[in-house]
Structures are given as C-alpha cells and as structure tokens.
Amino acid sequence: MHEWSLADAVVRSLLGFMASEGLDSIKEVEVTWGEILELDTGIFEQAFYELSKGTPLEGAKLVLKEEKAYFRCNSCGAEWDFKTADEILSREFEILEEPAGVRESPLHFLPDLARTLLRCPKCGSRDFDLISGKDLRVSKVVA
Amino acid sequence: MRAPDVLQDEALRRVSRADRLLMVASGKGGVGKSIISISLASTLSEMGRKVGLLDLDVHGPSIPQVFRSERLIKATKHGLEPLRMNGLELMSLGYIVRDSPVPLGGEDKMSLLKMMVALTNWSHLDYLVVDLPPGTGDEMILAIRALKRHPRSGTVLVTLPSKLSLSIVRRALDLLRDEGIRVLGIIENMSYIRCGGDIVRPFGSLALDYSSLGTQVLGSLPLEPAVEEALASGKLPHKASREVMEAVSAIASRIEVMM
Numbered sequence: 001m002h003e004w005s006l007a008d009a010v011v012r013s014l015l016g017f018m019a020s021e022g023l024d025s026i027k028e029v030e031v032t033w034g035e036i037l038e039l040d041t042g043i044f045e046q047a048f049y050e051l052s053k054g055t056p057l058e059g060a061k062l063v064l065k066e067e068k069a070y071f072r073c074n075s076c077g078a079e080w081d082f083k084t085a086d087e088i089l090s091r092e093f094e095i096l097e098e099p100a101g102v103r104e105s106p107l108h109f110l111p112d113l114a115r116t117l118l119r120c121p122k123c124g125s126r127d128f129d130l131i132s133g134k135d136l137r138v139s140k141v142v143a
Numbered sequence: 144m145r146a147p148d149v150l151q152d153e154a155l156r157r158v159s160r161a162d163r164l165l166m167v168a169s170g171k172g173g174v175g176k177s178i179i180s181i182s183l184a185s186t187l188s189e190m191g192r193k194v195g196l197l198d199l200d201v202h203g204p205s206i207p208q209v210f211r212s213e214r215l216i217k218a219t220k221h222g223l224e225p226l227r228m229n230g231l232e233l234m235s236l237g238y239i240v241r242d243s244p245v246p247l248g249g250e251d252k253m254s255l256l257k258m259m260v261a262l263t264n265w266s267h268l269d270y271l272v273v274d275l276p277p278g279t280g281d282e283m284i285l286a287i288r289a290l291k292r293h294p295r296s297g298t299v300l301v302t303l304p305s306k307l308s309l310s311i312v313r314r315a316l317d318l319l320r321d322e323g324i325r326v327l328g329i330i331e332n333m334s335y336i337r338c339g340g341d342i343v344r345p346f347g348s349l350a351l352d353y354s355s356l357g358t359q360v361l362g363s364l365p366l367e368p369a370v371e372e373a374l375a376s377g378k379l380p381h382k383a384s385r386e387v388m389e390a391v392s393a394i395a396s397r398i399e400v401m402m
Contacts, residue, residue, distance in 0.1 A: 016147065
C-alpha cells in the first residue's frame with residue numbers, strides 16, 4: 001500500500017527537480033528500490049503514471065531497478081540475504097495496512113529499523129550493517 | 144545534474160503542509176523538552192488550533208509515555224497515519240517499536256528520520272510541533288532544513304537555570320542563528336520551587352546570562368512534583384497544577400502572537 005505514497009514522493013521530487021533544472025520534459029527515469037521495501041512494482045508503476053498525468057512528467061518512461069538486500073555482522077562477520085532476514089524477523093512489531101487489515105512488519109516501511117527488528121542469525125548481535133537494498137532513489141534521469 | 148533526494152524532498156514537503164512549524168529543542172538532555180512540547184501542543188490545541196506533534200527522538204521517544212496507546216500505526220495509500228488522541232495528531236517511533244532499542248547512527252539514522260517524516264500523513268494542521276532530542280546531530284540538521292524552507296517557523300530552546308545547561312543551549316542557539324533560523328526565545332524549566340508562600344530557586348538565577356544571549360525568555364516553569372504524579376496517573380503534564388497550566392498557557396499565547 002505504501003507504493004502510492006512512495007510513487008507520489010518520486011513524482012513530486014522529480015517535478016521539483018525539473019523545475020530547478022529548467023527541464024520541460026523527461027524521456028526516462030530510473031528508480032532504484034531496495035528489496036526490503038517489498039514494492040509491488042505493478043502498483044508503483046500504475047501510481048507513477050497516474051500521478052504524472054497532466055504534469056510535465058507525463059510521457060516519461062519509468063524503469064524500476066531492484067537492489068538486493070544484504071546484511072553483514074560487525075561482531076562475527078556473518079552475511080545474510082533478505083530471505084534469511086525475513087525468516088528471522090521479529091513478529092513482535094506490526095503496522096496495520098488499511099483497508100485490507102493486513103499486519104505487516106515495520107521493516108518494509110522503515111528499513112533502517114533492521115537493527116531493532118533483527119539480530120545476526122549466527123551470533124545474535126544487533127551490530128550489523130545493512131549493506132544494500134533499503135533505499136528508494138532516482139538513479140538516472142534521461143532528459 | 145544531481146539526482147533529487149526523493150525522501151528528503153517528500154519529508155520537507157509533508158512538514159511544510161502545516162501552517163506553522165514549531166521546534167522545541169535544547170541541545171541539553173533532561174531539561175524537559177518533551178514535557179514542554181507536549182504541554183505546548185496540548186495548550187495550542189485547547190486554544191482551538193489543529194495541532195500535530197512529531198517526536199524526532201529515535202533513541203528515547205517520550206511522547207508515547209504520555210499519550211499511551213496500544214493501537215497499531217496504520218498504513219494507507221497516503222502513508223503512515225498519525226495517531227489521533229486528545230485532539231492531537233501524534234507520530235513517534237515509539238508507537239512502532241515500543242520500548243525496544245534503536246541502535247542507529249550517522250547516515251542510517253538520517254535515512255530513518257527522512258523516511259518516517261516522508262511517510263507521515265498529517266492533515267492540514269495549524270501547528271506542527273516537533274520535539275527534538277538532545278544534541279545538534281542528525282535530528283537537528285533535518286529540522287534546520289525544514290525550518291529554512293518553512294515561511295512560518297520558529298524554534299524555542301529549553302534550558303534549566305544552570306550555567307552548565309545554558310552553556311550547551313548557547314551552542315544550539317549559535318548553530319540555529321548561523322543557519323538563519325528564527326529563535327522565538329528560551330523557556331526556563333524547573334526554574335523554582337514554591338515552598339509554602341516562598342519561592343526557592345535551587346539553581347539560582349540566570350537573568351543576567353540570558354540577557355547576553357540576545358533572545359528573550361518566553362516564560363519560566365516551576366519544578367513541580369505534581370507533574371510526575373500527573374504523568375503516573377495518565378494526566379497531561381500541563382494539567383498538573385494551576386501554576387504550570389497558567390505558565391504554559393502564557394508561553395503558548397506569546398508563541399501565537401509571534402508566529
């Protein structure tokens with residue numbers, strides 16, 4: 001469900017960028033999204049094109065690029081991926097998605113909470129780094 | 144061309160939807176910023192304003208300790224919905240992670256702050272009151288970026304009447320001034336104790352020191368044991384005593400005029 005609010009953020013940010021750079025149109029925009037966000041790319045695309053209508057961004061092609069998530073423990077050196085992280089994720093904390101009424105982990109909304117919601121699967125430490133796969137960013141603009 | 148910072152842009156845009164942006168900061172910990180943020184937000188709400196209260200303290204969020212709720216934060220098409228309680232809209236990480244630690248620093252903390260603010264779906268507010276944690280780190284840097292872009296913004300600084308506290312507050316004040324941020328004034332907390340008919344100032348008076356800061360004192364609040372009792376019994380802190388309520392009300396009225 002956060003696809004709409006994130007797509008809205010991307011569209012508004014790009015419109016501000018176009019205004020500041022004096023661009024009348026954009027041919028293509030590449031958005032890199034972290035695996036942890038668990039974006040439904042179909043919904044994100046639909047939201048992006050819908051929200052772009054009637055704006056200078058209308059007509060721009062959206063390219064979505066997924067960035068895989070990796071974690072590395074600073075205590076024992078273990079590395080793990082998102083699949084493992086999802087399996088060991090604390091279910092103690094939840095956010096309620098409306099209107100579906102589905103309970104989701106806060107990790108998908110706020111990936112930087114990883115150290116609160118996860119521990120190293122090998123040594124149990126919270127001192128690990130989320131090396132990649134958490135961001136949402138505009139990685140390329142083709143004017 | 145530098146690619147836009149999507150989350151920061153959205154965070155600043157969402158904050159700027161409020162008509163007025165009021166930061167409560169200090170630089171020093173333990174001076175009562177959160178109690179004052181909550182009291183000002185509640186008083187402004189009681190004055191008929193539509194108020195949101197944003198807790199930017201990632202490591203020690205206090206707002207859920209006062210506005211207690213077991214409700215889950217809801218996510219909708221528009222983002223994360225603030226809790227609506229006591230006539231206020233409230234957002235704090237404490238409503239998401241409860242009492243768990245949030246070990247974060249540097250870029251990760253800034254990234255978390257941006258994402259939380261970028262996703263929070265405030266309604267059209269008269270005031271967004273922001274409770275900042277101690278220090279002049281990531282939270283204040285993000286706050287400064289928001290304050291700079293908001294046409295009706297201001298910061299109040301909270302201090303104890305001690306030279307140590309004031310010396311740290313002075314650093315925050317210098318930073319804000321250097322960045323061109325409007326400082327509305329200082330609130331002196333735990334200023335005095337009323338003992339029968341007498342007023343005792345356990346930390347002495349800093350009146351002369353304040354005058355050297357070049358900003359005004361918006362008001363002073365007593366060291367009032369009833370505040371702690373109010374919190375323990377689920378009452379709002381500014382309702383602890385008539386004296387506290389009147390002092391907060393006078394400060395809120397001054398802020399109204401200034402903003």
